[in-house]
Amino acid sequence: MSASPMRTVPILIAREYLQRVRTKGFVFGTVGAPIFLLAIVLVPQFLAGDGILAQREIALIDRTGVLAESLVPRLEDGGFEVELVADAEAEDDAIERAREGEISGVLVVDERTLQDGSATFRGLDSPSTLRQMALRQAVNQTALAARLTDDADASLLALLQGGGLEMDRLGEEEEVDETEGLAGYAVGFIGAFFLYFVLLIYGNMVLRSVLEEKTGRIAEVVLSSVRAWELMLGKIVGVGAVGLTQILVWVLSAVLILSLGVPAAIPFLGEMEFLADLPAFLPSAGVLAFFVVCFIMGYFIYSSLYAAVGAMCSTEEEAQQAQLPVMMLIIVPFIMLLPVLEAPDTTFAQLSSLFPFFTPIIMFGRVAVGTVPAWELVLSIVGMALAILAVAWVAGRIYRVGILMQGKRPTLPELWRWVRRA
Amino acid sequence: MSEPAILLRGVVKDFGDLRAVSELDLEVPRGSIYGLLGPNGSGKTTTIRMIMGILEPDRGSISLFGGDPNRSRRARVGYLPEERGLYRRMKVLEQLVFLGRLRGIPRGLARERSEEWLERLGLDDRADKRVEDLSKGMQQKVQFIGTVLHEPELLILDEPFSGLDPINQDVLESIVREFHARGATILFSTHLMEQAERMCESVCLISGSKKVLDGDLRELKRAERMGVVVVDFEGGHEWVAGPGVEGFDETPTGVRIRLLDDADPQPILERALRAGIRIGRFEVAQPRLHEIFVKHAGAPADTPPEGLRRKRELEAASEGRS
Numbered sequence: 001m002s003a004s005p006m007r008t009v010p011i012l013i014a015r016e017y018l019q020r021v022r023t024k025g026f027v028f029g030t031v032g033a034p035i036f037l038l039a040i041v042l043v044p045q046f047l048a049g050d051g052i053l054a055q056r057e058i059a060l061i062d063r064t065g066v067l068a069e070s071l072v073p074r075l076e077d078g079g080f081e082v083e084l085v086a087d088a089e090a091e092d093d094a095i096e097r098a099r100e101g102e103i104s105g106v107l108v109v110d111e112r113t114l115q116d117g118s119a120t121f122r123g124l125d126s127p128s129t130l131r132q133m134a135l136r137q138a139v140n141q142t143a144l145a146a147r148l149t150d151d152a153d154a155s156l157l158a159l160l161q162g163g164g165l166e167m168d169r170l171g172e173e174e175e176v177d178e179t180e181g182l183a184g185y186a187v188g189f190i191g192a193f194f195l196y197f198v199l200l201i202y203g204n205m206v207l208r209s210v211l212e213e214k215t216g217r218i219a220e221v222v223l224s225s226v227r228a229w230e231l232m233l234g235k236i237v238g239v240g241a242v243g244l245t246q247i248l249v250w251v252l253s254a255v256l257i258l259s260l261g262v263p264a265a266i267p268f269l270g271e272m273e274f275l276a277d278l279p280a281f282l283p284s285a286g287v288l289a290f291f292v293v294c295f296i297m298g299y300f301i302y303s304s305l306y307a308a309v310g311a312m313c314s315t316e317e318e319a320q321q322a323q324l325p326v327m328m329l330i331i332v333p334f335i336m337l338l339p340v341l342e343a344p345d346t347t348f349a350q351l352s353s354l355f356p357f358f359t360p361i362i363m364f365g366r367v368a369v370g371t372v373p374a375w376e377l378v379l380s381i382v383g384m385a386l387a388i389l390a391v392a393w394v395a396g397r398i399y400r401v402g403i404l405m406q407g408k409r410p411t412l413p414e415l416w417r418w419v420r421r422a
Numbered sequence: 423m424s425e426p427a428i429l430l431r432g433v434v435k436d437f438g439d440l441r442a443v444s445e446l447d448l449e450v451p452r453g454s455i456y457g458l459l460g461p462n463g464s465g466k467t468t469t470i471r472m473i474m475g476i477l478e479p480d481r482g483s484i485s486l487f488g489g490d491p492n493r494s495r496r497a498r499v500g501y502l503p504e505e506r507g508l509y510r511r512m513k514v515l516e517q518l519v520f521l522g523r524l525r526g527i528p529r530g531l532a533r534e535r536s537e538e539w540l541e542r543l544g545l546d547d548r549a550d551k552r553v554e555d556l557s558k559g560m561q562q563k564v565q566f567i568g569t570v571l572h573e574p575e576l577l578i579l580d581e582p583f584s585g586l587d588p589i590n591q592d593v594l595e596s597i598v599r600e601f602h603a604r605g606a607t608i609l610f611s612t613h614l615m616e617q618a619e620r621m622c623e624s625v626c627l628i629s630g631s632k633k634v635l636d637g638d639l640r641e642l643k644r645a646e647r648m649g650v651v652v653v654d655f656e657g658g659h660e661w662v663a664g665p666g667v668e669g670f671d672e673t674p675t676g677v678r679i680r681l682l683d684d685a686d687p688q689p690i691l692e693r694a695l696r697a698g699i700r701i702g703r704f705e706v707a708q709p710r711l712h713e714i715f716v717k718h719a720g721a722p723a724d725t726p727p728e729g730l731r732r733k734r735e736l737e738a739a740s741e742g743r744s
Contacts, residue, residue: 019509212509213507216510221501221507221508222521225497
């Protein structure tokens, strides 16, 4: 009736996975997090009392007679519906309607506006900060443009808009446009941050789970039926599968929100139009695939270390201390990430991304911002694979001895003996 | 039934400079109920852990069912560790099915047997409760079910009765006897001499990491030359001390007198009569296991463990040397 690893490991994985996936914490974290993120973006708008669905109609009184022509389209670009007030009688009427709350308010521009860009907004409530910004920007730009046109130097206008920075990468066939560069940076940073975050979280989950099995003396029961490496492998794969599930749900919902939800919502979003550019920021399939590779391989490296830490400790407090060196292996590359993203092709960036313990975070960042030669990619993946084997060998031995050991934490020389003799 | 279920030869286990098990020979015959007896810290749990392959002996050999204690032989063993270990957040039935499957029985059968056992132990209404919501005694019963789900030929139970109330001790005792009646071998450790005396066919007494004596319980008692005299009486007991008496314990109704080896009980009766006390009972009895233990080990079985905590510490420190 002896059970082979082929039978027992799946049983161990299934237990770990099902126990975790069914908790309320997991459901909230997985489904709740995207909803929460969306809410962070949208809720302030509603709370401002001037939300997405609030009135966007304003009346414009132009006492200069020259600004309205270009101010109205600018305001409309900013998400307002503008009604130009013609005469004094209509002015009173507009102010009355603002008082009644029928329209959001009345924007008054006059000679002063042409002088220093200031204007007056008369309404029941102040508009939200975002809307005030949009109003001021529209007014300022219009006033500035009007003054510059007076000087009849049209080229200044172009300067005012700000020129683009054209990127010409030497040695590359295609020209890269600037949004792609910015998008790459964003994907690199956000993706690497995400990796940093999930590697810490799931590593910690493995740590606590191992600690529970050890302090709860479950290991002794289970290890009378399976070998230590089977238990450790089942744990790591089980927790990892939970992580993958969660990431999959997150990424899918992010893609859905950005590629379908946001464009559909644009007409209703008013001044949040910048969101419309977001779909362009979606990472390419290749980058996504490398992200998954980095997560899985990085996860195996760090979680094995975390498992070993869990096995050699006997209390939560001890484990908090003992995990510091492992945490550093995740934190340090994250600190190094920004300089690498700034200059992804330096020797520093190259070397640090090829150091297997830093590869998951740094190499992912480099891949997202630029083009990493194929040989470096292959080398980094081989490096991670070798690191997994080495770490599994060392951590497996520490785990095997530690998991059944109660008492004080081993010192470094003792730990070395465990590894050598286990 | 030729080779024993468990055979230990010259097994030694050190934790640092503390010897936990010293030159232990142990032979558990197939189909027997075997008691491993001794005070806390005498090496019972260490011995059992070595049999289960959780610890490696420093010297000596261990065989299970006449061979190397490999995976397939250990799969025929049901092991109840001294410290109970269950996933606290897992539901009872799920946990049992999990343990059963790990031990190689299919899911459906594991479920069926778990439900039968839960019903038998009065836990059927707790099947969907989390383990952490159960009392300690209930958890222990669940743990026991997990031990026997795969119907092992050999049950190794480390202090199975500790923490159970008398009623549940009786329930567990009758289940253990049932397994024995079906031909299973049972090895259990305990520091409760009376329990062992009631249940065991053979015993091994250990103290301070060394074996004191072992063998068939009845033969041990017969071979014991120590006599015991039980006297129920009214009056003072100055008359008890005298030639041939090693010592005595007061009982609620009189005294229990341990005689020196080969001493004749007759002079005691004469002394009692001369003292003029009123005798309710005078009985020449067999020595209790406890008395045998004290005589051979020089200390009672429930002496506080010497160096137990130290052993635990050394355990962690020294394991790398194994």
